[in-house]
Amino acid sequence: MTTPTDSQRMEKIVSLCKRRGFIFQSSEIYGGLNGAWDYGPLGVELKRNLKNYWWRVMVHERDDVVGMDGAILTHPEVLRASGHVEGFSDPMIDCRSCKAHLRIDQLIDKKGVKQCPNCGGKDLTEARQFNLMFETHLGAAADESSIAYLRPETAQSIFVQFKNILEVSRKKLPFGIAQIGKAFRNEINPRNFTFRSREFEQMELEYFCRAEEGMQLLDYWLKERLKFYENIGIPREKLHAREVPDDERAFYSKGTYDIEYDFPFGRQELEGVAYRTDYDLSQHQKASGKSLEYFDEETKQRFVPHVVEPSAGVDRTVLALICEAYAEDQAPDEKGKMEARVVLRFHPRMAPIKCGVFPLLKNNEQLVAKAKEIVDLLRPHMTVFYDGSGAIGRRYRRQDEIGTPFGVTIDFETLGEKDASLRDTVTLRDRDSMKQERVAIKDLPSILRDRIA
Ligand code: GAP
Numbered sequence: 001m002t003t004p005t006d007s008q009r010m011e012k013i014v015s016l017c018k019r020r021g022f023i024f025q026s027s028e029i030y031g032g033l034n035g036a037w038d039y040g041p042l043g044v045e046l047k048r049n050l051k052n053y054w055w056r057v058m059v060h061e062r063d064d065v066v067g068m069d070g071a072i073l074t075h076p077e078v079l080r081a082s083g084h085v086e087g088f089s090d091p092m093i094d095c096r097s098c099k100a101h102l103r104i105d106q107l108i109d110k111k112g113v114k115q116c117p118n119c120g121g122k123d124l125t126e127a128r129q130f131n132l133m134f135e136t137h138l139g140a141a142a143d144e145s146s147i148a149y150l151r152p153e154t155a156q157s158i159f160v161q162f163k164n165i166l167e168v169s170r171k172k173l174p175f176g177i178a179q180i181g182k183a184f185r186n187e188i189n190p191r192n193f194t195f196r197s198r199e200f201e202q203m204e205l206e207y208f209c210r211a212e213e214g215m216q217l218l219d220y221w222l223k224e225r226l227k228f229y230e231n232i233g234i235p236r237e238k239l240h241a242r243e244v245p246d247d248e249r250a251f252y253s254k255g256t257y258d259i260e261y262d263f264p265f266g267r268q269e270l271e272g273v274a275y276r277t278d279y280d281l282s283q284h285q286k287a288s289g290k291s292l293e294y295f296d297e298e299t300k301q302r303f304v305p306h307v308v309e310p311s312a313g314v315d316r317t318v319l320a321l322i323c324e325a326y327a328e329d330q331a332p333d334e335k336g337k338m339e340a341r342v343v344l345r346f347h348p349r350m351a352p353i354k355c356g357v358f359p360l361l362k363n364n365e366q367l368v369a370k371a372k373e374i375v376d377l378l379r380p381h382m383t384v385f386y387d388g389s390g391a392i393g394r395r396y397r398r399q400d401e402i403g404t405p406f407g408v409t410i411d412f413e414t415l416g417e418k419d420a421s422l423r424d425t426v427t428l429r430d431r432d433s434m435k436q437e438r439v440a441i442k443d444l445p446s447i448l449r450d451r452i453a
Contacts, residue, residue: 004328006264013264013326014193016342020402022046022322023194035190035198037315042402045352045383047201047318050232051180053349054203054312057228058178065176065205066169070157072182073138073148081287082156082280084133084149092130092188097121101130103188132185134198150184155309158206159280162292162305173294173305174209174217180314192265194315201314208294208305211278217308218255218275225259225273225310232317233347234324238262239270252279259312261320270320271312278304321350325403331434334393344403345432348452354382355448356399356407362388371410374426374441381445382452396429405431406448414441 017023021040095116134150244256256274325344359367407429416423
């Protein structure tokens with residue numbers, strides 16, 4: 001089998017995502033809505049596993065972080081104070097030949113002459129700023145007074161609720177507020193599948209601290225976040241921590257790292273980890289006239305806390321998980337002859353379906369009944385898929401292709417027909433090693449729970 005090129009690999013991934021129900025183009029039957037994607041039955045499980053694991057390690061396993069879930073519709077004053085109304089824009093250029101709207105960094109530079117990447121045209125307009133926020137109107141009056149925005153990041157609602165959450169949680173610095181939710185940006189040119197979308201989800205933590213702790217916590221969170229990606233199956237060598245240079249960094253940030261991943265279409269950002277100083281809380285304090293200060297009971301001082309923000313994209317991480325998991329290799333067919341297989345090698349923690357359950361023969365009542373018993377035994381603990389149709393090798397292949405890490409086969413040994421000592425045991429197959437082990441049915445839940453934890 002020849003190794004696919006990066007662009008062929010990406011095409012295969014996009015096609016698998018559609019074919020097996022991970023990701024569909026939004027409004028596809030009407031020609032599609034550019035920059036919007038719908039997650040199918042497997043995609044939604046993968047995404048949920050990712051978000052649940054993030055929430056587990058960032059909130060539940062810590063004493064110093066609480067969660068919130070803010071509104072998407074945002075008061076214009078919030079985004080004026082944060083600087084988004086004035087400055088959340090990308091420089092845009094139009095190609096007069098093919099009418100494409102382009103981000104300035106997408107132009108091709110041929111011997112110092114800028115060209116359109118679509119048609120090669122050189123007749124380009126001057127750059128102008130294009131605000132990326134989606135504006136809407138609240139209620140019936142469609143005028144200036146009714147403007148609201150769909151939030152371009154989840155972070156601002158955390159800053160705006162800082163005082164309420166501080167009061168109810170009674171946390172002491174340093175402490176964090178976490179949120180997972182939708183964000184919207186009217187990207188000039190959505191591309192690379194779900195990588196740059198107009199509607200996407202973020203997983204953000206705002207970790208509030210004293211000024212003198214900021215730089216140290218920036219390093220701490222960078223390390224924690226790199227560990228997180230390794231724990232979901234992205235190898236360290238494909239992750240890169242890029243220190244954002246002064247001229248690219250937001251003016252208020254004292255230090256920012258981009259965590260990047262080697263996608264098939266190039267090295268691209270998964271997450272930003274930024275020390276944002278006291279900029280956000282100070283801006284909202286100034287604009288709202290409400291104190292957002294913290295009172296330190298030991299030193300009796302009042303001050304506006306600083307913040308370190310690890311901000312990750314759900315959709316980009318899901319895409320990285322799929323790209324990382326995609327593999328083509330060889331596996332034995334029914335007769336032991338090697339054949340090509342497509343396999344998604346998801347970390348068991350992330351896999352949408354954890355275990356396939358297969359009666360060796362679909363028309364043997366005893367095998368089928370035993371298989372259904374095992375489904376009922378496992379279902380309270382994990383996602384399970386029962387498959388009784390087709391040759392067993394085909395059934396394994398179908399589960400390999402969607403990344404199911406374990407398969408349980410119920411055969412005549414299970415019924416104790418040949419050897420009574422094997423009654424109520426099954427074969428447990430590992431997707432990656434393809435090794436099979438014989439285990440007691442009663443031990444299955446704990447064996448599998450340990451492997452997917
Ligand atoms: N609160 C900080 C913030 O929003 P950002 O770097 O603009 O920072 C954080 O966004 C993360 O959100 C990115 O690293 C990326 O994973 C995700 N993200 C941003 N824009 C996106 C888009 N158009 N499509 C998909 N994900 C996006």
